[in-house]
Amino acid sequence: MADAVRRLFGTDGIRGVANRAPMDASTALRLGQAAGRFFNRGAHRHRVVIGKDTRLSGYMLEPALTAGFVGAGMDVVLVGPLPTPAIAMLTRSLRADLGVMISASHNPFEDNGIKLFGPDGLKLSDAEEAEIEDLMAGDLSAQLVVPSRLGRASRLEDAPGRYIEAVKASFPKGLSLAGKRIVVDCAHGAAYKVAPTVLWELGAEVVPVGVSPDGFNINRECGSTAPERLAELVRERRADLGIALDGDADRLVLTDEKGQVVDGDQILALVAQSWAAQGRLRGDAVVATVMSNLGLERFLKAQGLRLLRTKVGDRYVGERMREAGCNLGGEQSGHMILSDFGTTGDGLVAALQVLAVLVEEGRPASQVCRRFTPLPQRLVNVRYAGSSPLEDAGVREAIASAEARLGARGRVLIRPSGTEPVIRVMAEAEEEPLVESTVEELAALIRARAAAGPERVLASQLGEAG
Known part of the structure; x- marks a missing residue:
């Protein structure tokens, strides 16, 4: 089927x-x-x-x-x-x-x-x-x-205890988080009990936030999609690292000791380099989606590693990992699949891999977690009703023109969301003004076609057929 x-x-x-x-x-x-x-x-x-x-x-x-x-x-x-x-x-x-x-x-x-x-x-x-x-x-x-x-x-x-022990087993034996102060934001979500417990049992001083769910406050101005409060608290408490999970804790975003956000691409680069040095990275490759920054791809290439891209969705990342024999993959948004320890994205396990490198290198997170300089990248979401604006011939022509204009200096990615009626318009290139103008022009056109409705798309299709 x-x-x-x-x-x-x-x-x-x-x-x-x-x-x-x-x-x-x-x-x-x-x-x-x-x-x-x-x-x-x-x-x-x-x-x-x-x-x-x-x-x-x-x-x-x-x-x-x-x-x-x-x-x-x-x-x-x-x-x-x-x-x-x-x-x-x-x-x-x-x-x-x-x-x-x-x-x-x-x-x-x-x-x-x-x-x-x-x-x-x-x-x-x-x-x-x-x-x-x-x-x-x-x-x-x-x-x-x-x-x-x-x-x-x-x-x-005893289900929480079973998971806690499994997560702790992913942290290298012989290492401890003693002396590390960690702020963990659980987004008032599913990890509100287990995440602080794991970190505390491994020896860290834990500052838990987002651990008072009331049925309504999950992800509200907290967690991986809103790390601003976490960054502020990391600076206030002079913590070594901030960990932000999402509502079901399969996604991870970090903040270093300066409050700077560390996204999934940087986490992939860090873990890939660490595992490759230890001979643990299988397939000499990392799997990521089409959304991951070109800077990650160039960084991995300089390390003698490949970046294998797939369509958006951690399920597709996992499938490609199994096909290619890889044990590391993820998304820029923070889904991290480490198949040595689990079958799906696990924000807490991924955080422990980063913490292991912090402990081993003895350097601050601002130095450890910045493995490459990302290319300027911008993403705009355009909501629509009815037929997809991407069916419009004029939109397709504009996308092709933008791709030709960027050439080898960058790329354009236009895709429909898999969960809502939204078109995601993304561009990245070495020059930020070029990124901004490309995204603005394409988003404006797609927005206009969406506002025109299905009749405008149909007319465009008939014109193309004629």
């Missing part, structure tokens, strides 16, 4: 506004029934692990999914608020058939999402998601189990 079309699933599961389709209880119930049916194969007792972040709507979606899975004959293990990578880890550890994370990642509390992991702890493929969607569209009532085969639901009380 390589050509299967997905309607509900985007680049990172299903996502939407809570209590509105598809993020309502009825859809979650059908998803549980369909996914339960899809994975209810073989004679063994079937099991699914369900975790969530701290959004209020998790209390609605969790029982709906549970009912669906139980009705499909699967036992449900509930673990409560835990990071997404913990769910992937527990799915494998408990030999479950399926793992489910209820989270909209870095989005505000009004949104929520559902991510599915297979028994190997990997996110489902496009084809698998399409098959589950087909089941959801059919008659599920005839496929539910008889009363004697209904599943059971139970809670795994």
Whole structure:
């Protein structure tokens, strides 16, 4: 089913506004029934692990999914608020058939999402998601189990401790964080308990923020998408490093001791160089998305390493890593996959790899975490309704013209979001004025075509055909 079309699933599961389709209880119930049916194969007792972040709507979606899975004959293990990578880890550890994370990642509390992991702890493929969607569209009532085969639901009380120990095991033996003062911003999200605990048990003096979730404040002016307060607090407390996670803790952004933000590209460069020196970097390559800065690519090339690019989405990064035999990949936004320690992005594990280098080199983060000078890069999001403005012939011509103008000095990347009706307009080049003018011109044109509506796009297509 390589050509299967997905309607509900985007680049990172299903996502939407809570209590509105598809993020309502009825859809979650059908998803549980369909996914339960899809994975209810073989004679063994079937099991699914369900975790969530701290959004209020998790209390609605969790029982709906549970009912669906139980009705499909699967036992449900509930673990409560835990990071997404913990769910992937527990799915494998408990030999479950399926793992489910209820989270909209870095989005505000009004949104929520559902991510599915297979028994190997990997996110489902496009084809698998399409098959589950087909089941959801059919008659599920005839496929539910008889009363004697209904599943059971139970809670795994020691789930946080299991994840804490797994994360600590990723930190090099013989090293300690003693003497390090670390500010960790958990975004009032899924890592609000486990992240400060991990750092404290490894010896650090921990300054925790974003650890008082109330169901509404997840990612609100905090976490990896809003590191300004973290940077300020790092300077105030004279900390060695600031760690900012997002709502489900699969994303990481750092601030050095001066409060300067360190993005995912710099983290990839740091870990890649460190691992290559130790002979730990497999494939002599790093996997990143089309969004990663050209500066990273040039830095890696100077180290004798390759940058393998893929489309946006940590799921696609993971797939390319497995194809190429790599153990390090990630996104500029902060998703870091370190496959020696887990199957999906893990902000806390990635932070520990950076801290290990800080301890080993004995230099401040402002020196350790700046591995290359990024090329000027700008990203603008253009929202639209109806048909995509990228279908317009004039827009395509403008993009081709911009690409020719930049040539070898930079690049243009125009792509639709996989989770919302937004066109992302990005350019980077060696000259900042060129970047600014390129993005402004393209964004303005796309914005105008979006405002003109579907009729304008259709007219452009007919004109091109004629």
